[in-house]
Amino acid sequence: MNKFCFVIHPTSIEDVARYEPGAVGKGLPLIRKILEWMPAYTACHVTGVRAPDGREIEGWFVAAPLLPEQMLSLPREEVFARILRAIELGAELGAQIVGLGAFSGIVGDGGVTIAQRSPLPVTTGNALTIAAGVQSLLRGAQAMQVDLAQATLAVVGATGSIGSACLELLAPHVGRVLLVAPNLTRLQTLQAQLGPILPPNSACFTDVHAAVREADVILTATSSTRELIEPEDLRPGAVVCELSLPHNLGRRIAELRPDVLVIEGGVMRMPGTPRWERVREPGRLFDLGLGEGLALACMSETMVLTMEGRFEHYTLGRGISLARVREISTLAERCGFVLGGMRAFDQPVTQADIDRKRSAAEALRTAV
Ligand SMILES: NC(=O)c1ccc[n+]([C@@H]2O[C@H](COP(=O)([O-])OP(=O)(O)OC[C@H]3O[C@@H](n4cnc5c(N)ncnc54)[C@H](OP(=O)(O)O)[C@@H]3O)[C@@H](O)[C@H]2O)c1
Known part of the structure; x- marks a missing residue:
């Protein structure tokens, strides 16, 4: 049976509690200190992932x-060194x-240095994340009846590995594109590179709030650890596809903007x-807060490559080709991986939620 490992780490204090229930109640400074000293370890044993044609794989989440x-x-x-030690643990267990x-x-540098030093072939999983992000945003826009051809799209983190490819794939669907990131020179270089595929009036923004205020649909894929979008920034009925981990949208948006559709x-x-079974407490399941049967797209890419026996460096760094995104999408489909149902703030989004959001958005638009 082919085997993989996947490097995980807590992306929030809630994650620390999920990984280590013993951490509940301890303050952030103490948790930070403990984590600084904690060596890499094998957190979870993954079994039962089986393609429709019977191919089965096994793996470990190494923390x-x-x-x-x-x-x-x-x-x-x-x-x-910490990441490489985690990879070595996976290699010792037989991961390929x-x-x-x-x-x-x-x-x-987006996995490039790690790949040079790793005993195993490496992928960031960004190619399948790009494909899943684009599909999710299009699905969310359709559910909220956004007329994409007339809509303004903001990509927050536009110069990044994920953001730039999502931008390239989404640009032909929308009326206007806003490229958003802190480094204006990089933004303008990207805008010039993409040139004719960008719709007219597209623009670069270093101010996230200003860009979001002009956008009907938004995709976030940033390396910022902060909340970047405020409830009052968002237009009535806006659709936000959140790829950033940790999230750039806070729970306040769920409370204060019932008209806005946020989707992970x-x-x-x-x-x-x-x-997903905890290695240190056999029999107990490992909870990543995603819901049963669901995995992040980057994990899914690793599992698909394992099923396909593609033991090679796959997605690394920035500048991911769309050919790679298309290839991994085809492989994922063949292996039986499909886009998960809509989720936001750790909960599924139902059709009734969408109906309520559309009514709330309509009420706001008519009130203006
Ligand atoms: N859901 C999933 O399965 C999944 C999988 C993989 C990754 N991710 C998440 O996706 C996100 C992006 O990953 P990546 O590999 O594309 O990262 P990346 O290549 O490092 O790109 C990060 C982007 O964020 C921008 N940025 C940094 N700080 C910002 C700020 N304060 N405001 C606006 N933009 C900012 C960067 O701009 P500069 O060019 O100026 O630096 C760059 O455009 C991360 O949060 C990652 O954890 C999710």
Whole structure:
């Protein structure tokens, strides 16, 4: 049976509690200190992922237990060493490829240095995340009856590995595109590169709030660890596809903007009867807060490559080709991985939720 490992780390304090129930009630400074000292460990054993044609794989989530801000602020070599140790644990268990989850695939240069030093072939999983994000945004816009041809799309994190490819794939569907990121020079270079595929009047923004105020549909894929979008920034009936982990939208949006559809874009449904079991407490299931049978798209990419026996460096760095995105989408379909149902703030989004949001948006528009 082919085997994989996937590097995980907590992306929020809620995640720390999910990984380590013993952490509940401890303050953030203490948790940070504990994580700084905690070595890499094998957190979870994955079984039961089975393609419709019977191919089955096995894997492990290996933890490099640092919070995103620690991944960015601790000395780079120390962070690389922690991630590489987690990969070695996977290799010792027989993994043939490793996926880099969340900030372990961002820190430094988007997995390139890790790939040079890793005993296993590496992928960030960003190609399938791009495909899932684009599909999610299009599905959300359709559910909210947004006329995309007339709509303004803002991509927050437009210069990133995920953001730039999502932008390229979504630009032909919309009336206007806003490219949003902190570095104006990089934004303008990207705008010039994409040139004719961008609709007229497209523009670069370094101010997230200003861009979001002009947008009907928004995709977030940033390496910021902060909440970037405020409830009052959003237009009535806006659709936001959130790929950033940690999220750039806070729960306040769920409370204060019942007219806005937020969807966590990078979630897939796995084939077979997947089981995620805690390694240190056999019999107890491991909870990533995604819901049963669901996995992040970056994990799914790693599992698809494992099923297909594609033990090679796959998605690394920025500048991912659309050919790669199309290839992994085809492979994922063949292996039985499909886009997960809509979710937001750890809950499924139902048709009744969508109906309520559409009515609330309509009421706001007529009140203006
Ligand atoms: N759901 C999933 O399955 C999944 C899978 C993989 C990754 N992710 C998440 O996706 C996100 C993006 O990953 P990536 O690999 O594309 O990262 P990346 O290549 O490092 O790109 C990050 C982007 O964010 C921008 N950025 C940084 N700070 C910002 C701020 N304060 N405001 C606006 N933009 C900002 C960067 O701009 P500059 O060019 O100026 O630096 C860049 O455009 C991360 O949160 C990651 O955890 C999710």
